[in-house]
Amino acid sequence: MSETAGPIADLSYRGYDGPRRVSIGRWWPIAKNGLRVTLRKKGFWVLVVLAYLPYVLLMMQLFVFSRMPEGAGIRFEEMLAQSYSSWYWVLFVALIVGAGSIAADNRSNALQIYLAKPITKGDYLFGKWLSIFIIVYAVVFIPVFGTVLYAALSEGMIEFMREHGWLLPKAFLIAAVPATVHASLLVGISAWNRLPWLAGTIYAAVFFFWNGFTTIFGSVLQDRLSDGMSATVQHLSLQGVITGLGTNLIGVAQRSMFRPETQPLPDWRVLLVLGFAACAIGLFLARTHIRAVEVVKG
C-alpha cells in the first residue's frame, strides 16, 4: 500500500458563502473589541480596584456605624455623595480605556481597515464611544449600586426603601453621568491625536486645570455670591458637572474640605447644559477627524 505524500486538506483559496448581516448594530463589533482589549489590560484592573476602595471603606463605615447606638446619627446619602465624589480613579480608568481608543487607530492607520468595511463613520464613532461608556459606567455603577444594596440589606430592606428608596433606580443615572462625559470628550481628543499618551495627557490637563480654576474662582467669589450661586460657579467644570449632577441625583451636596458644614446643591440645569455642550463638542471633534484618507488642503 502506497503512502500519501501531500496534505489531505484542501488548502487552496475558497470563497465564503456563509451568512452576513448588514444590521443597524454595525457598531457592536467595534464596541465589543474595545471591551475585549481593555479587559486584557492589567493596569485597568489595578485602577478598578483603586476606584472601588472608597466604597469598600464606606461599607466598612456602614458596618461599624450600624453597630453603634442609633447608627451614630449618620446620613447614608452624605456618605454616598462623599464616596461618589472621590473621582480620581474613575478618571484614570477612563483615560486608560479611552485615550488610545481612536489615537491608537490613527497611529496604526487602522481607520483604512475599518472604513473599508461596510460600516459608516457614525458606526465607528458610536462603537468607540460605547466601549468607553460601558466600562466607565460599570466601574461607577457596580460600587454605587452595591453600596446602596448593602445598606438596604443591613438596615432592613423595608425601612431602607421607605427612606432612600429612589437611590436604587437613581444609581443607574448616577453612573451614566461620568460615563457620558468621559466617553464623549475622550473620543474627541483621541481622534485628534496619534499618540494615546498625548491624548490622555491633554484630557487630564484640561480636566485638572479647569477644575482647579473654577474651584479657585468660586472660592474668590464666595463672599459676593449667594451660597447656591457660589456652589454652581464652583461646579462649572467637567468634574463639577459630574459631581454636581451626581450629588443632585443623590440629593445631598458633597462636603467641602474647608467648610465641613452642609453645602447647598449646585443648580443642576446649568450643569446639564454645560455637560451637554461639552459632550457635543467632544463628539463633533471626533466626527470631523474620522476619515479614511488624509485631506490635503491646497
Next chain:
Amino acid sequence: MAVAEISSLTLKYGSKVAVSDLSCTVPEGCVGLLGPNGAGKTTLIKALMGFLTPASGGATVLGYDIRTEGLKVRMHVGLMPEQECHIPGLSAVQYVAYAGELCGMPSADAMRRAHEVLDYCGLSEARYRPIETYSTGMKQKAKLAQALVHGPQLLFLDEPTNGLDPQARDEVLTMIRDISHGKGVNCILSSHLLPDIERTCDHVIVMQHGTVRAQDSVEGIRSLSMRQWDVELREPSEEFEREVAAAGAEVVWSVLNRYRVEFPDGTSDASHTLFLAARNASAQVRSIRHSQRTLEDAFLEAIE
C-alpha cells in the same frame, strides 16, 4: 460584465485635481492600474471604495453607485491598502476574525474563516502572535487575509509588494494570481512595478496625471501596431531583405537571422507577402508573428 464603470470622474484634494474627467470600464479578471507615482491610482481606488466624494462624474462598482451605495460596495469588495496598517492590540487571528465581524459575519464563522485565510496566506504558524511583532512581509499577508476574510467579489490591491524581499514578493504575487484566476475574485492591482502587473494581470489600465493613457489586455498593450512583424529564418538572407523591399515593405532592423518588417498602412496580406518573399529568396521560415515589445516599452510609450 464590467466590474466597474467610471464615467467622467473628477476627484480633487482641496483645489488640487488628482483625477481629471476619467472614463473607463474595468473588465472582470485581474486588472492592473499602472502608472508612475502621483498618477492618481490610489486616489481612484479610494474613490471607488467610497472614501472620496467625486467633484464631478461618477462610477459604479459591481453595479452599485459609489455616491449612494457605499455600504453595499464595501460589503462586496476587499481592500489591501498601501500603507502599513493593522488594528492595534490584536493577534493575527483576532484581527482577521474582527475584520470578518465588521463585514457582518457571525463571530463563529468569522473565526473559522480567519483560520482558513491565514492558512492560505501562509501565516498559520504565526497566527496567535500580535501583528506588531510581524515582519513587513507577514504584515502584507495579514493585510491580504483581512481583505479576503468575507469572500469579496472584488479585491483592491494597492501596491501589494511594497517593501517585500524577493521571496515574500513571489509568494504574494503567486497568491494574487491564484485568487484572481478561477476562484471567482476579481482584482484591481495598483502598482508602478511592471513585472508585478505582467505576472498577475490579464488587463492593464495605464494612468498618468489623473487620466487614462492606455487600456488593453496585457498581450494587446505589448503588441506593436499590426504593421510590424517579426520573422525568423533558418539562416541570414540578404535576398530576403531585397524581396521584402520589392514587396513595398521595410526591414526596420535585423539581427543575424531575425528581421522586423514594417508594412505600409492598409496592407492586408502581410504574412502571405512575407512567406512569398522567403520562397523567392529560397529562405526557410522558422517563425513569423506580430512584433511585441516589453510592457516597460509600452508603458513608457503610453506616458510619453
